[in-house]
Amino acid sequence: MSQASHHGGATGVAAPPIAAAPSATAPPITPPATTPARPIPAKPSPASSAQAAKARSTPQRLRLLSLSVVVVGVVVALLGALTFSYLAFSLSRAQADTAQLIRVQKIQSNLLTADATATNAFLVGGLEPPAQREVYDQALSGISLLIVEAAEAQPADAAALAALNQQVTSYAATIEQARANNRQGLPVGAQYLRNASAELRSTALPILDNLVSANAGRATDQMDVRAGYLLPAISLLALAGVIIGQVWLARRFRRRINVGMLVSAVLLLVITAGGFIAVQQLSSSLSSISNGSYAAVNAAADARIDANNAKSNESLTLIARGSGQAFEDAWKSSADSVTSNLGRLSERPELTTQWQAYTDVHNEIRELDDDGRWDRAVAKATGSGRESSNTVFNTFDQNLASYLDEQSQNASSSLANEQPAMVVGAILVLLGGLAAALLGRWGVAARLKEYR
Template sequence: MSVPTQLAPAAVKSGHTGPSQLRPAESAPVETPGRAARIRGRLTTPRLYALVAAGLVLVGLAAGTAAVAAVQDRSGLIQNVSGVSGPLSVDAQTLYRELADADATAATAFLSDGGESAVLRSRYLDDIAQASAALTVALQYAEDERDTESLRLVADRLPVYTGLVETARSYQRLGVPLGGAYLREASGLMQQTVLPEAAKLFESAQARVAAEQDAAARFPWAAALLGLVAVGALISAQVLVARRSRRILNPGLVAATLATVLALLWSVVALSASAGRLETGERDGSALVSLLANAGRASLQARANESLTLVARGGGAAFEKDFAGRMDELIGTDGRGGLFERAIAQAPVADRPLISQARDETIRWRELHQQVRVQDDGGDYDKAVELATATTEDALPAVFARVDGALTEALATANRRVDRQANSADGALRGLTAGLVLLTVGMVAAVVLGFRPRIEEYR
């Protein structure tokens, strides 16, 4: 006899029986895996190694590319300083100096008794020839439109100036007083139009040299940070592999880390050395060049105005005033605070005796000039001209020649220093680009070789 199965009270009450009548709320809950769990399930150790290796390769390539780009950029700037901006600056200096010296020489020659001397005539013609040559070369180097306009203006006005000088010489040989008027007009054209345009070119070239030196001396922060990121990523990868494989060191990752560290250190040391040499070239070279070039400009214009004051025969008050202003610019009102003092403070110790000599001779020049003025203002014009054109070693022309010679030599030394420091800075980067490329390739290869055996262990 079978025993009936006891029904649940709810089922008996409703008149229905069987499991199909259970309410959904009474079904057993089913757990679904979360997204993170699914990713972890799919990210097996071989796949993790492959992703890490790919990431390291990308970071290493980015760091290497940034370092190579930084080196190439700085090398290009340095070569531009020594190959374009620097030569343009030197040509601008030559152009200005030769033009100013031609003006001073023409004025001095006009005072010579019995007509101009052959020496002064030769010097004047040589100045014009060298200025023309420098003008031609500067036009080839000039890249800025404003520089080109200045050079073209000089080229247009120079024949006008030389024509006025030749007219003045012709009248002088004939004994016609009108020659002095033509000479003053020529000097006015030179000092008010031609020389200011030449000065603009020099200032523009010097500004470009300084800007390129500054840009080339900047530290490559982006490349350095990427290099540090690459080193940090490699160290983290070694920690990961050590924990998963229970091996303390991975030879491939160790080699990749060493290659990256070597590339980073080499880059930092080479770029820092290059920057230091550029800074030295800017401080002891470019900045000093500007001061010495300005001193040379002031001294030559002072000499021209000194002669033109006598040429004017009592009508040269404006020239005398300009002469006094140039002297104040050079040595200050009390012998202090002028261009010479600033140049001595700026110059390396080895250059200071030469600049000090130019300063001391300029002080002596001003004293001799006062003697000339005493004679001229006192009515003894012939005596004043004699003092201004004497040929003895302690006379005014010889003193000016020593000033000009010392400044020319000091300026040439400073220009050579700029070029030498630029070449030295470029030499500090020599071989770095090829080394970075090889080290970057080596780093990538070492990463691949380091992870490949670990990935194959799971196949």
């Protein structure tokens, strides 16, 4: 640029009106003291005055064209590299956000598993079955680990996770108080259990709901890659510019084709089309992930959370023994949500069948209890036989959990699979843009040579 304008200044004696642009930046009066005087190009032989003005301005224009082509190519190269790196970065964040989402959903379902187990064991009597105690302990220690992992993984969640940790500690303490009283046969034990469960639902679950929706929102935002269309848009503008330059060259020099400019234009065309296709491909594969494994993860996680919530309410209804209508209502609304979430997992109809089997057992329990045969209802709710609520529920829960794991891995690996292509894209566009710049410059230089 500066070279061009300096040159313009040095040679531009009485700059013709056409060359207004360069002379504007460097006044023609500037004394050429520092610039070595150059001989006026001798080649254009027909030296009529009008033609001379035109001839003098042509090298300036050529230099400007050369510079512009270089700038355009470099901008496209950098912008392309930036865009593809951004997409790769966005994908890796979407993957991390999905992993965090799965983590907080796991905390939530562990918490409800713990609650369902504690309430169920409570129905048995003062001495809780060791196997159930173990399930409870495992669920709680799993929560501790997951909270620490989640806090490390996403600093933005740290405050919410700290608050959650407090609630979990308080929940565990109240459950222990319930246990201690229950072992002595005191009804206040049942009250502590109800308090713990109620507190869990009123304080801990809302925090988890926030965590789930925040991370789901982040993952969804990161999966929106429309910003990537900026690259083909800019590259298309660049292409238009190069084509105009090419046309100007063709007219000015009566040569149809300037190979450098042409190849440069072809490269820009490839970048435009390739960038567009790449972003569109990415966008469509992301939408198939978000409608596929990502949606499955969410539906399965929600189903599992609600199912354990329902299971826990089944026990609470029996514990309240007649005063438990509110818990049964809660069971119903959780169960409806499980059914609708399972409806979204059409590839696993057996999950719906298994859930149906559990709701059948639940209805039997309700019938027994409502008929005054509470003891038999409790036996069905707490037993470990094949037809017991625990066995039927566990079958469903285990299958759902393994399906959830599978889909979590699918979602994570699908997001990971898209990333290498973005890195390759970044490198290719960088090289392509630079090549367009150099080729364009080379092409223009061939014409410029004619003036030396």
